[in-house]
Amino acid sequence: MQEKLLEVSNISISFLQYSAGLRQSNLKVISDLTLDISSGEIVAVLGSSGSGKSLLAHSILGILPSNASLSGKMTYLGKDLNQKRKEKIRGDEIALIPQSVNYLDPLMKVSNQVIGECENEEDKKSKLLKQREIFEKYGLSKEVDDMYPFQLSGGMARRVLVSTALISNPKLVIADEPTPGLDEKSVEETLNHLRQMAQDNVGVLLITHDIDAALSVADKIAIFYAGYVIEIANVEDFSGNGENLIHPYTKALYNALPQTDFKLTTGHQPLHGELPPGCPYFERCDNPTEKCSNNLPILTEISDKKVRCYRANEFKNNNVAIKEESSDELHHTDEIGSFEELNYSEKLDYIEEKDSSKEAGV
Amino acid sequence: MNYKTLGKFLTYKFIRLVILIIAVSIISFLLIDLSPIDPVRAYIGEMAVSAEQIAKLQAYWGVNEPLISKITNWVGNILQGDLGTSLIYRTPVVDVISERFTASLTLMFTSWVISGVLGFTLGTLAGMYRGTWIDKTVKGYCYILLAAPTFWIALLFLMVFSVYLGWFPTGLGVPVGKLAADVTIWEWLVRLILPAITLSLLGVAQIAMFTRDKLINVLSSDFVVFAKSRGESGWNLIKRHGIRNILLPAITLQFLSFSELFGGAVLVEQVFSYPGIGQAAVAAGLKSDVPLLLGIVLFSTIFVFCGNAIADLIYKFVDPRIKEGESYEQ
Numbered sequence: 179m180q181e182k183l184l185e186v187s188n189i190s191i192s193f194l195q196y197s198a199g200l201r202q203s204n205l206k207v208i209s210d211l212t213l214d215i216s217s218g219e220i221v222a223v224l225g226s227s228g229s230g231k232s233l234l235a236h237s238i239l240g241i242l243p244s245n246a247s248l249s250g251k252m253t254y255l256g257k258d259l260n261q262k263r264k265e266k267i268r269g270d271e272i273a274l275i276p277q278s279v280n281y282l283d284p285l286m287k288v289s290n291q292v293i294g295e296c297e298n299e300e301d302k303k304s305k306l307l308k309q310r311e312i313f314e315k316y317g318l319s320k321e322v323d324d325m326y327p328f329q330l331s332g333g334m335a336r337r338v339l340v341s342t343a344l345i346s347n348p349k350l351v352i353a354d355e356p357t358p359g360l361d362e363k364s365v366e367e368t369l370n371h372l373r374q375m376a377q378d379n380v381g382v383l384l385i386t387h388d389i390d391a392a393l394s395v396a397d398k399i400a401i402f403y404a405g406y407v408i409e410i411a412n413v414e415d416f417s418g419n420g421e422n423l424i425h426p427y428t429k430a431l432y433n434a435l436p437q438t439d440f441k442l443t444t445g446h447q448p449l450h451g452e453l454p455p456g457c458p459y460f461e462r463c464d465n466p467t468e469k470c471s472n473n474l475p476i477l478t479e480i481s482d483k484k485v486r487c488y489r490a491n492e493f494k495n496n497n498v499a500i501k502e503e504s505s506d507e508l509h510h511t512d513e514i515g516s517f518e519e520l521n522y523s524e525k526l527d528y529i530e531e532k533d534s535s536k537e538a539g540v
Numbered sequence: 541m542n543y544k545t546l547g548k549f550l551t552y553k554f555i556r557l558v559i560l561i562i563a564v565s566i567i568s569f570l571l572i573d574l575s576p577i578d579p580v581r582a583y584i585g586e587m588a589v590s591a592e593q594i595a596k597l598q599a600y601w602g603v604n605e606p607l608i609s610k611i612t613n614w615v616g617n618i619l620q621g622d623l624g625t626s627l628i629y630r631t632p633v634v635d636v637i638s639e640r641f642t643a644s645l646t647l648m649f650t651s652w653v654i655s656g657v658l659g660f661t662l663g664t665l666a667g668m669y670r671g672t673w674i675d676k677t678v679k680g681y682c683y684i685l686l687a688a689p690t691f692w693i694a695l696l697f698l699m700v701f702s703v704y705l706g707w708f709p710t711g712l713g714v715p716v717g718k719l720a721a722d723v724t725i726w727e728w729l730v731r732l733i734l735p736a737i738t739l740s741l742l743g744v745a746q747i748a749m750f751t752r753d754k755l756i757n758v759l760s761s762d763f764v765v766f767a768k769s770r771g772e773s774g775w776n777l778i779k780r781h782g783i784r785n786i787l788l789p790a791i792t793l794q795f796l797s798f799s800e801l802f803g804g805a806v807l808v809e810q811v812f813s814y815p816g817i818g819q820a821a822v823a824a825g826l827k828s829d830v831p832l833l834l835g836i837v838l839f840s841t842i843f844v845f846c847g848n849a850i851a852d853l854i855y856k857f858v859d860p861r862i863k864e865g866e867s868y869e870q
Contacts, residue, residue, distance in 0.1 A: 236765070236769075239768075239769040241765050241768050241769050243760075265771075265773070268768075268769050268770065268771055269769065269770035269771025269772070270771060273769075273770070274766065274769045274770070276762070276766050276769075278762075280761075280762040280763065281762045281763050281765070281766040282763055282766070283763045283767070283780075283781050283784065283785070284763070284785070284861060285784050285785055285788075285859075285860060285861070286780075286781070286784065294767075294770050294771070294772065295770075295771070295772045295776055295780065326860050326861065328861050342770065346770075
């Protein structure tokens with residue numbers, strides 16, 4: 179049984195900033211973001227580091243910093259999700275798996291932390307039992323209960339953080355960057371936890387910059403570019419030559435993977451506050467139209483996907499090849515996405531490539 | 541707790557204390573020797589004496605002996621527990637200090653506790669309600685206190701509460717003309733209130749501002765954001781995560797403030813004519829009572845050192861991050 183859990187429509191998040199003395203400016207970090215998630219489904223939001231993905235998680239939970247402003251509409255189980263409702267259901271129905279061990283109180287023992295606030299002694303006892311059960315399942319021994327966060331290893335900390343989400347039987351779990359800094363085995367383990375949750379009919383929103391992780395676990399993938407969602411594709415579309423992908427950025431991203439073509443595209447994502455008036459991908463697009471430079475395309479539904487591109491229908495029908503870059507341009511161009519998006523071996527490859535091009539006097 | 545580590549820590553601290561005392565003794569002795577303070581003159585006081593008698597006294601006190609032998613004599617006596625005889629009180633320095641310190645201890649301890657509890661509470665409130673009128677009031681209060689000299693506040697209190705309102709006596713440790721044995725506890729307490737409050741005030745400002753700042757930091761930390769995302773809020777959130785994380789640093793700071801406490805006591809006791817160690821220090825300085833002055837210097841050194849050592853101890857043996865961290869290494 180699949181029910182629509184969360185629908186996020188056209189939300190924007192911006193920060194009030196002081197620039198040049200007392201002049202205030204609004205820095206838009208997330209623009210016009212739309213996505214939805216059903217129970218038992220894993221939706222990945224894929225974007226580069228520092229692109230503001232975590233703010234999406236924080237906005238759903240109503241824990242944005244006070245200088246951030248949020249616009250747009252969210253509904254949860256069909257009903258409007260306003261700040262008051264967020265405060266009521268967060269922790270119970272919607273749970274967050276945070277990024278790092280910094281999200282644990284450094285002076286509180288792990289078990290107390292996982293069970294969270296308890297109403298009374300009885301509540302505490304039953305929650306402690308449940309916590310033990312979850313820890314058992316995740317292979318965390320009894321000694322871990324009495325440890326402080328600083329005593330946990332990276333993998334243990336990750337399991338503890340996942341446990342915090344399970345203690346209250348949530349319907350929706352938001353996993354914020356759960357994989358960076360973990361070895362392959364721990365990454366696989368973490369992703370298995372997410373799969374397990376989805377099998378238990380929990381909706382999972384996976385926020386990540388790890389494209390491998392997203393591709394291996396998610397049902398749908400929302401590609402985040404310069405604060406916009408530019409495409410929401412099904413995971414099956416990321417196959418072959420990417421001919422089922424529609425947006426040129428998504429294609430380029432897919433073709434930049436080592437297991438595909440490992441192709442590079444020039445340019446970099448526009449920074450927050452330097453967004454062009456038109457399509458955010460205009461500068462780097464190989465086949466822009468006149469319209470693209472000044473008019474922002476909206477996220478349109480095409481069959482069961484959503485794309486933000488004027489030429490989506492054309493791109494969909496004839497798979498436009500992406501221009502190849504010569505390696506001469508490598509040293510003054512960024513590859514698609516960011517360096518952080520690559521996994522370790524990819525980074526090594528990239529660095530070696532750069533070094534060799536330097537030696538060659540390019 | 542790990543007794544072996546504790547033993548090691550205490551031994552190490554003790555050695556530091558011995559070194560510190562030796563250094564402080566020598567430096568303060570040198571300073572007094574270089575200063576125009578003349579113990580012989582202080583001893584003679586208002587008496588009329590001939591130059592011959594002065595020369596005799598000087599020979600008796602050893603004024604003209606070389607500096608090195610003066611220092612060795614003095615340090616040798618200290619090691620035997622003899623701090624000399626106070627010139628103004630005409631009793632052994634050790635007795636003066638122990639008597640005066642007992643009186644001061646009550647005053648300092650009371651104000652230390654008041655300033656700690658009050659400061660911590662105010663700081664927590666200000667941090668919790670950051671930006672509201674509560675925060676602004678606490679902040680304003682703290683800035684004024686920090687800016688105003690202690691003796692001035694003491695005088696102000698004396699004028700308002702003792703002179704105009706007549707609620708408290710104007711000074712002294714006990715009523716005038718009463719035998720020490722006849723003084724009731726109430727008479728003694730009522731004289732303690734005003735000096736204790738005055739002395740607390742300075743400490744309040746420091747600890748309140750510190751607590752406020754710490755709490756604001758904690759409240760904007762990732763783990764509090766996460767706790768909020770799990771449905772925790774309000775006072776429970778502050779209690780579970782805020783207080784837990786700011787209490788230890790605040791207590792540590794309070795122990796580190798022993799030096800200010802001592803300095804404050806000197807001024808406050810002077811204004812309220814409270815017969816404590818601070819007043820004795822001022823009297824010793826003004827009347828060139830060298831043995832007493834040096835005795836108080838040594839004593840206050842030990843006092844402040846103890847405060848700092850306790851602060852270190854708390855951090856090392858109470859904070860789980862340091863405590864457990866070390867025991868896990870072993």
